[in-house]
Structures are given as structure tokens and as C-alpha cells.
Amino acid sequence: MKLAIYQGPPIRGQIETGFERLETQLCAAAIAGAKMVVFPELFLPGYNRPDLHQTLAQPINGQWTDRFADLARKTGCGLCLGWAERDGDKVYNSASVFDETGELLGHYRKIQLFGEMEKASFEPGDRYLVFTLAGQKAALLICYDIEFPQHCRALADQGVSLVLVPTANPLGFEHVSNTFVPARAAETGMTIAYANYCGSENDLRFAGLSVIAGPDAQILAAAGRGEALLIADLDVAKHVEPDIMSMQSKDFREVTTQ
Amino acid sequence: MKLAIYQGPPIRGQIETGFERLETQLCAAAIAGAKMVVFPELFLPGYNRPDLHQTLAQPINGQWTDRFADLARKTGCGLCLGWAERDGDKVYNSASVFDETGELLGHYRKIQLFGEMEKASFEPGDRYLVFTLAGQKAALLICYDIEFPQHCRALADQGVSLVLVPTANPLGFEHVSNTFVPARAAETGMTIAYANYCGSENDLRFAGLSVIAGPDAQILAAAGRGEALLIADLDVAKHVEPDIMSMQSKDFREVTTQ
Numbered sequence: 001m002k003l004a005i006y007q008g009p010p011i012r013g014q015i016e017t018g019f020e021r022l023e024t025q026l027c028a029a030a031i032a033g034a035k036m037v038v039f040p041e042l043f044l045p046g047y048n049r050p051d052l053h054q055t056l057a058q059p060i061n062g063q064w065t066d067r068f069a070d071l072a073r074k075t076g077c078g079l080c081l082g083w084a085e086r087d088g089d090k091v092y093n094s095a096s097v098f099d100e101t102g103e104l105l106g107h108y109r110k111i112q113l114f115g116e117m118e119k120a121s122f123e124p125g126d127r128y129l130v131f132t133l134a135g136q137k138a139a140l141l142i143c144y145d146i147e148f149p150q151h152c153r154a155l156a157d158q159g160v161s162l163v164l165v166p167t168a169n170p171l172g173f174e175h176v177s178n179t180f181v182p183a184r185a186a187e188t189g190m191t192i193a194y195a196n197y198c199g200s201e202n203d204l205r206f207a208g209l210s211v212i213a214g215p216d217a218q219i220l221a222a223a224g225r226g227e228a229l230l231i232a233d234l235d236v237a238k239h240v241e242p243d244i245m246s247m248q249s250k251d252f253r254e255v256t257t258q
Numbered sequence: 259m260k261l262a263i264y265q266g267p268p269i270r271g272q273i274e275t276g277f278e279r280l281e282t283q284l285c286a287a288a289i290a291g292a293k294m295v296v297f298p299e300l301f302l303p304g305y306n307r308p309d310l311h312q313t314l315a316q317p318i319n320g321q322w323t324d325r326f327a328d329l330a331r332k333t334g335c336g337l338c339l340g341w342a343e344r345d346g347d348k349v350y351n352s353a354s355v356f357d358e359t360g361e362l363l364g365h366y367r368k369i370q371l372f373g374e375m376e377k378a379s380f381e382p383g384d385r386y387l388v389f390t391l392a393g394q395k396a397a398l399l400i401c402y403d404i405e406f407p408q409h410c411r412a413l414a415d416q417g418v419s420l421v422l423v424p425t426a427n428p429l430g431f432e433h434v435s436n437t438f439v440p441a442r443a444a445e446t447g448m449t450i451a452y453a454n455y456c457g458s459e460n461d462l463r464f465a466g467l468s469v470i471a472g473p474d475a476q477i478l479a480a481a482g483r484g485e486a487l488l489i490a491d492l493d494v495a496k497h498v499e500p501d502i503m504s505m506q507s508k509d510f511r512e513v514t515t516q
Contacts, residue, residue, distance in 0.1 A: 002485070028290035031282060032487045198494070208494075214482065221486055224470075224478035226494030227260070229290045236456070236466075236484030 001134040003162075004029040004037040004077075004231040007210040007223045009199030010046050015056070018044050019067060025229055026075035032231045035100065035134055036078035038164045038195040041110075041143050042093060044083040047168035048201040053121040057086035060107060065096060073102035078133075082142060082166035084121075085109070093122045095140050095166050097131065106131040110142035111151070128155060136161045143167040146194065147180055149187060156188035161215075162234070165194045169207050177209035177222075186217035191234055198226050259392040261420075262287040262295040262335075262489040265468040265481045267457030268304050273314070276302050277325060283487055284333035290489045293358065293392055294336035296422045296453040299368075299401050300351060302341040305426035306459040311379040315344035318365060323354060331360035336391075340400060340424035342379075343367070351380045353398050353424050355389065364389040368400035369409070386413060394419045401425040404452065405438055407445060414446035419473075420492070423452045427465045435467035435480075444475035449492055456484050 006025045011018040022039065029037045044064060045052040058064040064083055072078050078099045085094035085107075093110040109125025110118075128151075130139050139160045145151050146165050155163060163184075169176050177194060185192045192213050197206040208225040212232055221232040264283045269276040280297065287295045302322060303310040316322040322341055330336055336357045343352035343365075351368040367383025368376075386409075388397050397418045403409050404423050413421060421442075427434050435452060443450045450471050455464040466483040470490055479490035 024289060024291075028286045028489070031289065032286035033282075212482075218482055219480060220482035220484065221488065222477060222480040224472065224476055224490060224494065226478065226491035228479055228488065228490040230479065230486065230488050231286070232482060232486040233484035236482065 001235060002032065002034045002231055002233050003193055003212065004032075004034040004229060005193050005195040005210050005212060005221065005223070006037050006039050007196055007198050007208055007228045008040070009227065010048070010197055010201040011043070012201070013045055013049060013052055015044060019071070022068075022079065022081070023071055023075065026071055026077040026079060028229060029231055030075045030077035030100075034077055034231045036080060036097070038193050039079065039081035039166060040195050040197045041082035041095070041166040041168040042084055043081045043166070046201060047197065048117070048204040050117050050121050053084045054091055057084035057091045059086050065104065068096065069098050069102035069104065072098040072100055076100050080140065080164045080166065090123045091121060092125060093118060093142060094125075095142055097140060097164065099133070105133065106140065108140040108142065110145060112144040112148060114144040128158070130155070130158055130160055133162065138162040138164065141165050143169065146184060146192070147176060149184065152184040152188045152190065156190055161190050163190055163192045165192060167194055167196045169196045169209075171205045171207050174207050174209055177207065177211050181211055182213040182217040182219070185213040185215055189215040191215055191220070259493060260290065260292045260489055260491050261451055261470065262290075262292040262487060263451050263453040263468050263470060263479065263481070264295050264297050265454055265456050265466055265486045266298070267485065268306070268455055268459040269301070270459070271303055271307055271310055273302060277329070280326075280329055280337065280339070281333065284329055284335040284337060286487060287489055288333050288335035288358075292335055292489045294338060294355070296451050297337065297339035297424060298453050298455045299340035299353070299424040299426040300342055301339045301424070304459060305455065306375070306462040308375050308379050311342045312349055315342035315349045317344050323362065326354065327356050327360035327362065330356040330358055334358050338398065338422045338424065348381045349379060350383060351376060351400060352383075353400055355398060355422065357391070363391065364398065366398035366400065368403060370402040370406060372402040386416070388413070388416055388418055391420065396420040396422065399423050401427065404442055404450070405434060407442065410442040410446045410448065414448055419448050421448055421450045423450060425452055425454045427454045427467075429463045429465050432465050432467055435465065435469050439469055440471040440475040440477065443471040443473055447473040449473055449478070
């Protein structure tokens with residue numbers, strides 16, 4: 001299966017710009033044979049836009065998700081992206097995944113909210129999403145979620161072999177792309193696709209460095225600091241059963257300190 | 259300017275497969291806004307096919323170059339690729355570059371032939387190609403050429419800031435992608451796009467790891483071991499004047515050993 005990740009600048013609150021950019025990248029990726037494109041966190045209406053999160057957040061099965069499904073159908077390429085979701089009086093930092101027919105494969109709410117802005121804008125999620133993509137179990141995490149080994153471990157324990165991760169990772173946190181993402185992949189034997197922003201949004205500068213890491217920590221595709229669309233065949237990734245998988249049989253809560 | 263590199267398996271002597279693959283990747287890259295796609299060395303008729311080099315080699319302004327130009331015009335995307343060139347009774351390991359209107363920007367013959375197979379199949383080239391791409395001076399090198407610092411130095415001394423490098427780099431030579439290409443870029447302040455094969459061809463297994471390195475040795479895009487199309491914006495690359503540029507004023511032939 002070919003998977004794509006898109007790294008681009010924030011849309012600066014311009015929702016139609018966002019939809020145009022989704023369509024362009026999906027068209028290009030579809031021609032190159034990609035099954036799906038992963039876009040950054042809160043692609044609509046933007047990550048560092050607390051002024052917009054509450055006012056522009058949309059419901060599941062609302063106008064935005066209808067248009068995401070239409071874009072997938074129209075271009076013949078699935079998509080995974082982050083967006084601000086309203087559910088009654090609560091707003092979530094969410095991500096959805098649609099297959100190339102426009103079917104909603106699943107929806108996920110970020111569990112590990114990062115920093116004051118996120119905690120002011122959003123409620124945390126409380127459940128994992130596991131779905132089937134091209135015959136393998138896949139899951140979503142969002143940004144800071146990936147930094148905690150236990151979330152990847154929990155997903156791997158459910159048989160997940162591919163994790164899609166919309167993110168908004170700023171300058172100064174390059175170790176997430178360079179070290180954490182390959183580490184999580186190798187710790188669990190999963191492939192992890194981490195799609196970040198480049199450029200800046202208000203006072204926040206993003207790190208870029210979007211990456212797909214295979215289960216032996218090898219890099220399957222990596223971006224630099226600028227806009228990039230990367231389309232890579234995942235099937236070359238070695239299917240490894242790392243020794244550390246034996247950690248599955250240990251429950252750390254049972255380990256005591258002398 | 260957005261530039262793309264394509265990493266794929268060899269075409270196994272199937273010329274029409276090669277043209278189909280060129281067209282698919284050029285279409286995808288054009289939609290994503292790429293000005294040009296760089297393909298591997300001897301993309302037609304294949305790298306490790308000494309049985310085909312002499313028999314299938316084509317002349318400049320022959321059927322192959324006409325079709326390359328047509329593809330560029332039709333897709334709206336320029337291309338740079340390696341192919342076996344016949345000139346009278348001589349055959350060269352060559353690469354050509356066409357802009358998005360189908361204009362031939364230049365043609366280059368590999369200078370540093372590698373190993374017995376290449377030396378049996380090909381004559382070496384004896385001159386650099388410098389051309390203008392999107393307002394900047396660009397040049398071609400092929401595979402082994404990039405391993406010699408003096409070729410990049412000579413190009414940088416002519417004002418070149420971008421070098422396109424079709425390659426066919428085998429397993430065991432990963433240091434070329436990981437170290438030499440970023441080193442050449444940083445030594446000279448140039449951006450270098452190095453497009454390799456993945457998979458195998460007869461008894462030769464390729465390393466993949468195609469890469470675009472910016473002038474401060476930062477990776478602008480990188481592939482893993484499998485098929486990949488990478489489209490990256492080069493304009494984020496820092497325009498650096500490395501200290502080592504002062505080497506321009508030294509001629510190593512004037513340096514003596516005590």
C-alpha cells in the first residue's frame with residue numbers, strides 16, 4: 001500500500017483555502033497510486049487559532065465531514081486530517097479518516113492535550129480508534145499522544161500495525177520526529193506516519209520534519225522544513241517482531257520497587 | 259520552486275513500462291506544483307543491463323528524447339533522467355533535462371564511470387553541463403560523479419546552486435545518501451537532488467534512500483527502501499555561505515608537502 005503525508009503551512013483561518021489544498025494534494029497522491037494522505041492536526045480551522053476553535057468547530061456528520069467524504073470520492077484517494085469538532089457544548093481536537101470511496105472509517109479525539117492553549121480550547125478524548133485499512137489494523141493518534149509509549153503499546157496489543165498521526169509540532173521539538181516516532185515504531189513493530197506543519201501561525205513556528213517510520217525504525221519517507229508531499233510504498237517495511245514485544249506479557253503496574 | 263524525486267524499481271528492459279511510469283509520476287508531480295522530477299540513472303533501458311546498453315542506446319534528438327519532450331509538454335512538468343546514448347560508434351551513460359514546455363535544457367555524459375560493467379558499456383564524458391532553471395544556475399551529475407568533491411566544487415565555482423543527480427546506488431553504499439550528498443551540499447552551499455532505484459536488477463540490489471539535501475546539509479526530502487515520489491519546496495533552504503567557501507581562493511595544486 002502506498003501512503004502519503006502532506007506537510008504544509010497553516011491555512012490562516014481560510015477554510016476554503018484548506019479545502020482547495022486538500023483537493024490538490026489528494027489529486028496528486030491519487031495519480032501516484034496512494035491509498036490515503038495524512039494531513040496535519042487541526043488542519044481546519046488551524047492549530048494555533050484559539051480565537052477560532054470554539055466559533056468554527058463543526059459537528060460530526062456536518063458540512064466539513066460531508067465535504068471530506070466528497071473530496072475522497074471525487075479524487076479517489078482517502079484522507080486523514082485533524083479538525084475542531086463540536087459536540088453539544090464541548091469542543092474536541094479531533095481527527096477523522098475516510099477511505100477512497102468517501103466512507104468514514106473512524107473518528108478520534110486527542111487524549112493528551114498539550115499546554116494551556118489546548119486545555120482552554122478542548123476537552124480530552126477518552127478512547128482509541130481502531131479500523132481496517134487495506135486489510136491491516138490501523139489507528140489514529142494526534143501529536144502529543146505519540147510521545148507516550150503506553151498509547152502505542154495499547155494499540156499494538158490490539159493488533160494495530162499502522163498509526164496515522166496528524167500533528168502540529170513546533171521548533172525545538174525536533175526530537176519527536178527524529179527519535180520518538182522511530183522509537184515508537186520499533187518498540188511496537190508498527191509503521192507510524194506523522195504529518196506536521198511547516199511555516200508559522202501567529203507566534204508559533206513549526207518544525208516540519210514530517211516522517212513515516214517503519215517497524216524496524218527505518219525511515220520510509222521524511223520531509224525537511226518546507227512544504228512537501230511524500231508518497232511512499234509501505235510494503236517494503238520489514239515485518240519484525242522486536243524482542244521488546246515480549247513486554248506485552250509484562251504489566252508494569254505489577255512491577256514493584258524494592 | 260518545488261522539485262520532485264522519483265525512486266522506483268528498474269523497468270526490466272520494458273521501455274514502454276518506463277514511459278508509462280515517467281508519465282504517471284510527472285502527472286502527479288505537476289498537480290502538486292513541481293517544476294521538475296528527477297528520475298534514476300539509465301532509467302532507459304536499465305542500469306544493470308549491459309546486454310541492452312549497446313543494442314538499445316538512442317541518439318540525441320532521436321525517438322526517446324522526442325518522447326521525453328512530449329511528456330514534459332503534455333504533463334506540464336519538466337524531467338531529468340538518465341538514459342543510454344549512442345553517438346556514432348560510442349555509447350554514453352547520459353542524462354538529459356527538459357523544462358515543462360519540452361525544451362531541452364541540457365545534456366550530460368557521466369564522467370566518473372564506476373566498475374567493470376560501466377567501463378565495458380560506456381565512454382566517459384568530459385564536460386560539465388550548466389543551465390538555468392527557474393532563475394538559478396543548475397547542473398547535472400550522475401551517480402559516482404557526486405562522490406568526488408572536486409566536481410561539485412567546480413560547479414559551485416561557476417555559480418551553480420542546484421545539482422540534479424540520477425543515480426543507481428547499490429546496497430552497501432548507503433553512506434553516499436546519508437553522508438556524501440549532504441556533505442557535498444554543505445561544502446559548496448548548493449542543493450543536491452539524488453534520485454536512486456529501489457528493488458533489484460539481475461544480481462544487483464539497490465539501496466533506495468533517494469534524498470534532496472539543502473546547502474546547510476539539512477535533508478529537504480528523503481526516501482526509504484521502497485518506491486516513493488517526493489515533492490519538496492526548495493525555497494526554504496537557507497542560503498548559506500559556509501566558511502569552507504573560502505576554499506575557493508585556494509588551489510590545492512599549489513599546496514606542497516614539507
